[in-house]
Amino acid sequence: LVLRGDPETLSAFAEAKLLDPVPEADDSVADMLFSKHAGLAEVVVKPRSKLVGLPMTPGSLTGSGQLVVVAIQRNGEDVGRANMNDDAGSVGATLQAGDHLLLQGTWQALNRLASDPEILLVDSPDAVRRQAVPLGSGSKTMLTILAAMVLVLATGVLPAAVGVLIAAMAVIATGILTVPQAYRAIDLNTVVLVASMIPLSTAMYGTGTAAQMADLLVATIGGASPALLLAGLFLFTALLGQVISNTATAMIVIPIAVAAAGEMGLSAKPVLMSLNVGASAAFLTPVATTSNLIVMAPGGYRFGDYWKLGSLLMILYFAVAVFWVPVVWRL
Numbered sequence: 001l002v003l004r005g006d007p008e009t010l011s012a013f014a015e016a017k018l019l020d021p022v023p024e025a026d027d028s029v030a031d032m033l034f035s036k037h038a039g040l041a042e043v044v045v046k047p048r049s050k051l052v053g054l055p056m057t058p059g060s061l062t063g064s065g066q067l068v069v070v071a072i073q074r075n076g077e078d079v080g081r082a083n084m085n086d087d088a089g090s091v092g093a094t095l096q097a098g099d100h101l102l103l104q105g106t107w108q109a110l111n112r113l114a115s116d117p118e119i120l121l122v123d124s125p126d127a128v129r130r131q132a133v134p135l136g137s138g139s140k141t142m143l144t145i146l147a148a149m150v151l152v153l154a155t156g157v158l159p160a161a162v163g164v165l166i167a168a169m170a171v172i173a174t175g176i177l178t179v180p181q182a183y184r185a186i187d188l189n190t191v192v193l194v195a196s197m198i199p200l201s202t203a204m205y206g207t208g209t210a211a212q213m214a215d216l217l218v219a220t221i222g223g224a225s226p227a228l229l230l231a232g233l234f235l236f237t238a239l240l241g242q243v244i245s246n247t248a249t250a251m252i253v254i255p256i257a258v259a260a261a262g263e264m265g266l267s268a269k270p271v272l273m274s275l276n277v278g279a280s281a282a283f284l285t286p287v288a289t290t291s292n293l294i295v296m297a298p299g300g301y302r303f304g305d306y307w308k309l310g311s312l313l314m315i316l317y318f319a320v321a322v323f324w325v326p327v328v329w330r331l
Contacts, residue, residue, distance in 0.1 A: 033070075033104060037106060037107065038104065038105060038106050038107065039104070039105075039107055039110060039125065039128060039129055040070065040102060040103065040104050040110075040128065041102075041103050041110045041113060041121060041122075041123070041125050041128065042100060042101070042102055042103075042121075042122040042123065043100070043101050043103060043113060043119040043120060043121055043122065044098065044099070044100055044101075044119060044120045044122060045095055045096065045097055045098060045099045045101070045118070045119060046097065046117075046118060046119060046120055047097040047098075048097075049097065049118040049119065050118050051095050051118050051119070052095055052096060052097050053094060053095065054094070054095050055092050055093070055094055055095075056069055056072060056080065056092060056093060056094075056095050056101070057069065057080055057092035057093075058070060058071050058072055058080055058092075060092075062103065064109070066105050066106065066109040067103045067104065067105035067109055067110070068103065068104045068105060069101055069102070069103060070102040070103065070104050071101070071102040072093050072095075072099060072100070072101055072102075073099065073100040073101075073102075074093070074096065074098070074099050074100075079093040079099075080092045080093030100122075101119075107125055107126075107129055110125035111125050111126065111184075113125070126181070126184065126185075138174070138175070138176040141174050141176060142171065142176050145167050145170050145171060145174070145176075146167070148167070149163055149164065149166075149167035152166075168182070220232070226264065226266055226326070226331045227322055227323075227326070229260060229261075229264060229266070229271070230270075230271065230274045230321060230322045230325065230326070231318070231321075231322050233253065233256075233257055233260070233271065233274060233275050233278065234274060234275070234277065234278040234281075234317075234318055234321045234322060235278075235318075236253065236256075236278075237249055237250070237253045237275050237278035237279050238278045238279075238281045238282075238314065238317070238318075240252070240253070241278070241279055241281065241282050241288055241289075242282065242284045242285045242288045246279045246280065246282040246288060246289050247279070249279050250275065250276065250279040253275055253279070254272065254275065257271050257272055257275045258271070258272070266331050267329070267330065267331055269329050270325050270326055270328075270329035270330065270331050271331075273325050273328075273329055274321040274322065274325045274326075277317055277320055277321040277325065278317070278321055280317065281313065281314050281317040281318075283306060283307075283309070283310025283311075283313045283314055284306055284307045284310045284311065284314065285303065285306055285307075286301070286303060286306055288306075292306060
């Protein structure tokens with residue numbers, strides 16, 4: 001039994017009911033609530049849910065029998081919680097729209113809540129599990145697969161698409177993820193965004209738009225210096241990358257950079273590498289890249305917080321793109 005209350009009341013209750021308290025251990029309750037097999041999820045009762053009006057008691061099972069109601073909150077206060085001297089008839093609450101329920105069960109059962117039309121999940125169980133549960137037994141296997149994939153990509157033994165596909169199949173084959181979990185992990189917004197940018201990039205090059213923009217960039221710079229071209233491409237790429245995906249930005253600017261390098265008689269390799277550095281400088285806004293957006297809510301950051309440190313990193317990346325890249329890859 002897991003009981004909640006002040007120490008004196010708990011001790012008196014245990015003595016009256018002939019219960020033996022379990023010796024205190026660090027994170028013992030947390031380990032009971034969160035593990036690689038089970039965890040917690042917070043849900044909200046929808047306004048027209050069939051749950052409205054039903055009695056519910058903390059500690060009881062849900063209708064499926066797979067989840068336990070740990071707590072019920074209404075307007076920020078616990079309701080239906082039993083006190084030590086309450087009788088069974090006075091315990092529980094009648095659910096209302098907007099009530100928050102804290103449910104505990106296996107991760108598989110919690111994931112099925114996403115398709116329940118009667119409730120609204122506050123946070124994805126998969127996201128909660130990744131934050132709260134330490135690395136499990138499959139983490140070493142996953143790190144091994146990741147290291148092997150990086151080695152294959154770095155050495156070029158296999159084409160990149162083949163190496164990544166084999167790594168994904170290995171994750172499924174070793175049981176680290178199931179096929180449904182793999183499907184849920186795919187960010188369709190990113191897939192659609194990148195897929196839509198590919199034809200845009202092709203169209204810009206095929207219709208001559210990229211060449212016209214390159215002519216404008218070269219005319220603005222005046223052909224004075226290759227360093228000015230790198231600086232112009234960096235600023236154009238980095239600023240555009242703060243409002244749309246940096247991957248999509250690179251796809252848009254690559255044909256412009258290649259055309260501009262040809263106009264000035266420069267090697268495309270250092271120009272594209274400088275562009276790559278500029279596309280990676282996604283630090284000024286949370287929407288610049290997925291990583292920025294992921295840490296925004298857990299870290300409590302605001303939109304305006306990113307530029308404070310991001311501007312310093314932007315200056316560093318500018319120096320690398322304009323001054324260091326030409327040293328490694330000759331123009």
